[in-house]
Amino acid sequence: MLAAVLHGQEDLRLETCTDPTPDSGEVILQIDVATTCGTDLKVWRRGGHAKMLRPPTLFGHEAAGHIVAVGEGVSAWKVGDRVIANNSAPCMACWYCQRQEYSLCTDLTFNNGTFAQYQKIPAPIVQHNLLLIPDGMPDALASLTEPLACVLHGAARSGLRPRSEWITPPQIAVIGDGAIGLMFVGVLAHQGAEVLLFGGSDQRLELGKKLGAAQIFNHHQVSSLPEQVRDLTAGRGADIVVEATGVPAVWEDAIASARPGATVNLFGGCPKATKISVDTGLLHYSELTLKGVFHNTPHFVRESLALLASQKLPFDQLITDQQPLKNLEQAFFDMRDRKTIKAAILPH
Structure with missing residues (x-):
């Protein structure tokens, strides 16, 4: 099969690899659509990830596909x-x-390799995190399940109180107009x-x-983001701030x-290993x-x-490009240059 292998910093190669076969409890997917992600972009630019992968490794982690082989003991899937x-x-x-703090699991099973024609799915994922795509749901939309799941987890941990407790709607500042920031919006x-x-x-705004979004602001035209937020919130500051850029200086602005x-x-x-400064008086008082x-x-x-299948929100508009697998590296250059939000990659 043809697959993308990350070898290091901005070193992504398409290679011919052996077709995977399933061990006990595993399944093999034919990848129909894989989507690029801001995390993939950062990993490609940095040459690795602290938790999810170390090069050389198969690359990519968002996809929709169909099962082409099942391993011994798999009865729930065909x-x-x-x-x-x-x-x-x-x-x-x-x-x-x-x-039930599953994101902090000390033995998370990670799996990469969606930028390929086929992918082996480990038994723990088959058991706990393999889901049937609803009939009629486009593959590209279904492939957004993983990043939106991260956003839903993040939203749930952001301190947003039940609507019955609101006096006025909470004012939330979202910093970052990548796919994750837009999903938070x-x-x-x-x-x-x-x-x-x-x-x-x-365009992204x-x-x-x-x-x-109730209001949008291009940070290139804002002299001080914290001052702008205070101007919009009667001098108080936002009830919740979501930082979605991964830039240490912006973490400080968010605080x-x-x-x-x-x-x-x-x-x-x-x-990795970056640090920020926090005003202890501000944090404490x-x-x-x-x-x-x-x-x-x-x-x-x-x-x-379920939220994606409902199509209540136009998340499909986050996919702004479609490319064959052979053009994957160019898709990352276009993401780096902010020409593309997310690209749908077609391996076949």
Whole structure:
């Protein structure tokens, strides 16, 4: 089969690999559509990821496909089933899993390799995070299940109170107009919040408005993001701030944009070993909650697929390009240059 293999920093090669065969409890997917992701872009640019992979390795983690082979002991699935396979599954046995903190599992099974014609799905993922695609749902839309599951997990941990407790809709600043930031806009606006979106692309910001952003701002035209947020919130700062860029300086801006008592969701993953400075007086006297959020859980994978299938939000508009597998590297150059939000890659 033809597959993309990451060898290092911006070193992505298409190689002919042996077709996978299933071991006990596993299945083999034919990949029908794989979508590019901001995490993939960062991994490609940085040459690795602290948790999910180390080169050389098969690459990619968002896809929709159909089963072409099943291993011994697999009875819940059959050849021909259209499915999405999350890129991980928790062990369900460790200290964290016993407390249902599945994203903190000490033995997460990660699986990469969606930028390929076929992919082997490990038994834990088959057991816990392999889902049937609803009839009529486009493959490309289904392939967005994993990133939206991460966003739903992040939204749930952002301190948004039940609507019955609101005096006025909470004001939430989302910083970043990549696919993840735009997904946060859609999810939080759908829940009734007033979302203020900051990004660097007028075209992406307009998409943010379609997804429900109340106001949009190009950061190139904003002298101070924290001051702008305070101007929009009667001088207080945002009730919730979501950082979705993975830039340490922007983490600091996010913290400075929060009102007393706010939650700051530091969602964007920064480069390894980077550090930020935090004003301890601000953190203490303003009773801020700084929240790091990572990955997803089986519950949110299921919730994500259901939300996408409902087509209540136009998340399909995040896919702005379609390319054959042979053009994968060019798709990453286009993402790097902000010409593409997400690309649908067709391996066959």
